[in-house]
Amino acid sequence: MPSSFESETNATSKASHPSPASPDGEIDLLARLRAGDDAAYEALVRTYTPRLLIVARRVSATDADAEDAVQDAFISVFKSIGSFDGRSSIGTWLHRIVVNRAITRARKTQSRRETSLDGLLPTFKGGRHAESPEPWKTVTSEGAPSVQVVEAVHAALAALPEEFRSVLVLKDVEGMQSAEIALALGISDSLVRQRVHRGRQAMMKLMTPVMQESES
Amino acid sequence: MSQNTPNSRPPCPDAANSVTCEGCVEFLLDYVDGVLPEAERFKFESHIAFCKDCEVYLDNYKKAAAAAASAGKQDRSRAAAEVPEALIQAILRTRKHSH
Numbered sequence: 001m002p003s004s005f006e007s008e009t010n011a012t013s014k015a016s017h018p019s020p021a022s023p024d025g026e027i028d029l030l031a032r033l034r035a036g037d038d039a040a041y042e043a044l045v046r047t048y049t050p051r052l053l054i055v056a057r058r059v060s061a062t063d064a065d066a067e068d069a070v071q072d073a074f075i076s077v078f079k080s081i082g083s084f085d086g087r088s089s090i091g092t093w094l095h096r097i098v099v100n101r102a103i104t105r106a107r108k109t110q111s112r113r114e115t116s117l118d119g120l121l122p123t124f125k126g127g128r129h130a131e132s133p134e135p136w137k138t139v140t141s142e143g144a145p146s147v148q149v150v151e152a153v154h155a156a157l158a159a160l161p162e163e164f165r166s167v168l169v170l171k172d173v174e175g176m177q178s179a180e181i182a183l184a185l186g187i188s189d190s191l192v193r194q195r196v197h198r199g200r201q202a203m204m205k206l207m208t209p210v211m212q213e214s215e216s
Numbered sequence: 217m218s219q220n221t222p223n224s225r226p227p228c229p230d231a232a233n234s235v236t237c238e239g240c241v242e243f244l245l246d247y248v249d250g251v252l253p254e255a256e257r258f259k260f261e262s263h264i265a266f267c268k269d270c271e272v273y274l275d276n277y278k279k280a281a282a283a284a285a286s287a288g289k290q291d292r293s294r295a296a297a298e299v300p301e302a303l304i305q306a307i308l309r310t311r312k313h314s315h
Contacts, residue, residue: 045307050299054291067303071310078311122273127236128228129269136276145286153287172284173291178249197245204280211279 026089033081045074048091052098058157058169059102069101096184099170103185106162117161120202136211148210156206164199171196228267235263240270244277 032040049070056066076097077090084093123130145153157165157173166185170176171192178196182189228237235243243260246252252260264271 041311042308045304045311049304049307051292053299053303054288067300070303071307074307075310122241124236124238127238129237129273132269133273133276135272136279145283145290149283150287150290153284157284168284172281173288175285175288193245197242200245200277200280201241203284204276207280207283208276211276211283 030081030084030086030090041078044077044090048094051091052094055095055169055174056098056102058173059099059106059162059166061106065105066102069098069105072101073097099166099184100186103162103166106166117164117198117202120205121198122201122205134208134212136208152207152210153203156203159206160199160202164195164202167192167195168199168203172200228269235259237263237267237270240264240267241273244274247274248278248281 029040029044033044052070052073053066056069057063060066060069073094077084077094084090088096122133153173157168160168167181170181170184171178176184178189178192182192185192240260240263243252243256247257247260264274
């Protein structure tokens with residue numbers, strides 16, 4: 001599971017006990033949850049909801065759907081905590097459930113205005129780029145991104161079909177590995193990588209007007 | 217994009233190589249992730265060294281991923297402040313009702 005999920009969740013924990021995201025904290029938290037400790041349940045919810053809500057919002061059609069997905073995930077965990085095998089962390093478990101719940105809801109509602117990838121992928125003539133790509137001026141690898149760049153990322157992701165948006169959110173925004181995404185979504189690693197590649201190319205096309213205009 | 221039309225464009229400077237621009241683009245994710253096998257990586261890097269279009273496309277491809285990662289970091293830094301307390305309370309109530 002993504003190390004960024006665990007480490008950054010750790011930083012936001014307000015629990016008085018060891019952080020749920022540390023190994024000792026995880027064992028301590030799990031024991032308290034199984035014992036029905038109300039404070040442990042509150043610590044769990046307050047610690048993990050922020051990150052889970054971000055992921056759910058990126059995948060869901062609406063904020064309400066995202067909140068429902070997070071709530072569904074916690075209900076599932078509350079019911080199953082006694083049988084949780086502990087092979088992954090609680091955070092990883094929650095993360096996986098939220099992603100699946102959010103995707104299921106997004107597929108049902110299909111209320112997002114989605115763009116087909118047709119016209120967003122590069123075209124070639126005789127094996128060569130049909131048009132020369134223009135360099136992006138914005139430097140994005142270091143420092144805080146500009147508001148324009150962040151908005152361009154979110155707008156591009158929102159416009160992609162769900163199956164591409166989901167894998168890009170998990171890989172590029174959440175920093176998960178392809179194998180982890182494949183496990184979470186129940187699809188093959190090669191399909192994950194194919195969708196990441198196509199989705200990223202489409203995202204490039206959608207972001208290009210902003211990225212060419214921004215100053216580095 | 218440039219004003220060149222496909223028919224007026226000169227051939228890729230790396231036309232003699234076994235990798236076309238179209239084939240090169242298919243290697244991008246594996247190359248960026250560092251999992252492209254050595255033989256393909258050699259062909260890819262040889263092509264990039266000659267082909268400005270693919271060099272630019274690779275750079276933009278990396279920047280797109282970096283922009284998404286930066287946006288994600290920014291989202292997470294603001295996350296705690298943006299969680300509705302009503303949602304926290306609703307989740308905690310469902311736990312009490314589930315027992």
